[in-house]
Amino acid sequence: MGIGGSDMYRQQILDHYKNPRNYGEIEDPTFTHIGENPMCGDEIRMDVVLDESEETIERVAFQGDGCAISQASASMLSQELAGMAVEDLQAMDRDDITDMLGVDISPMRVKCAVLAEKVAQDGAEIYFGEKDIDRTTTEDDD
């Protein structure tokens, strides 16, 4: 197949892009965090609600703007995260994201794919006082 063209745009990704799940805001989230991918101009904001123990994610909503890969990835991640242990979120890496998307992401587009994951992870770290940043940008990490 091609080196990252419409193979990357399987039905599932297009579906999540066109009909994003959990799109919007949450009234009183445990934490909110925003991140961007300056190269593409992708932007994602995530609202996360933790359960009482603060060990498990109850609910996630996101809002954003950008390319199909970044937005579909955020939509799919928002579903995946509901019910997940915070610990497991922190352990996620780019392979988990490609598995979730179910397609090979061309190297140039990996930053788009992992933006939502970084935003969720940084948001949690900031909330638990392990990190001190305002915004996440995907330029920082590789």
Place this chain on the structure above:
Amino acid sequence: MGHSESELLDVERIREDFPILQREFDGEQVVYLDNAATTQTPEPVVETIADYYRTTNANVHRGLHQLSQEASVAYENAHDRVAEFIGASGEREEIIFTKNTTESENLVAYAWGLNELGPEDEVVLTEMEHHASLVTWQQIAKKTGATCRYIRVDEDGTLDMDHAREIITDDTAMVSVVHVSNTLGTVNPVSELADIAHDHDSYIFVDGAQSVPNRPVDVEEIDADFLAFSGHKMAGPTGIGVLYGKKHLLEEMEPYLYGGEMIKKVTFEDATWNDLPWKFEAGTPVICQGIALAEACDYLDDIGMERIQRHEEQLAQYALEQLQDEGDVDIYGPAAGTERGGLVAFNLESVHAHDLSSILNDSAVAIRAGDHCTQPLHDKMGVPASARASFYIYNTKEEVDKLVDAIDDARQLFA
């Protein structure tokens, strides 16, 4: 459609010189429309490079042996050939070989700007400047206390010349303008700007990266003080750029890089500088690339720069018309029917430029998506990125049709 050839260029014949254009990806022949980034290299230039290494390779200037003499003569003559290509009557003394346009910008910014600019001085740029000049002058201004000002770009993608006349004043020390915008395709009135600059005793630096490759450029007609361009955008190899400078200015300027080749006499205490242009070519220079660039000049002149310009204009106008018809395409820069360079930047309303570029790649259509090193201009246009198709001597109307079809595929996919 049946427009297999431009009326102007024998494109079929030209394409034979570019075997890379025969490459296929998954059975689809490549449609290379990323020429504003880098053009392909024709066989005569590839042969020149191979021949040089097969028959002539040696270091230049300092050898007394036969190979070194041959390499030196070829390398030095290449400067004259490039001078002739852009109408520089001072020949080699006005032509400095660098790595690329960016280095040529930096050379003047450091060798002249850092020494000459002060807090009372202004550098006038345009809002459509490439980062190569914008970032460079911005940083030099920070170091020297000088101020950068930007000539406004109007809605129609052209420079607001009233604004230019307003901000180019006696405080202006340098006007640095892009000749043909790599994002908007606008052809800027550089000789008019040169007149305005000179009326205020300012110098003018012309970024010719997108003009020298595809239209006749005569530095003396423009009355440019400096002009920069890159070999890899004009059928030459990567690793070579050119800085043209008026001889008396280059003579006054201090060197930018120090080392071998650029000196005349060295003691433990001091050194004196070599003659032009070698004073600015420190260390072992870009020998093979320089010789290959001279060959690229021959290749383009054989085709004819006026014909190349008209061929590109035709393709750009054709692409504009096709894209405009669609209704959901935002096109940046001067409208169809106005003068333009051979490139078209646009956005499809429903598809992000990066998605579009990835999808076009499936049809083996190579375009660029991003900010094209004009971030402030994209901010002004209100988009983070755009898609850009750019043409050269080997492109055809059929290829524009393929682009339009592939865009339609993307539209369907995202509908």
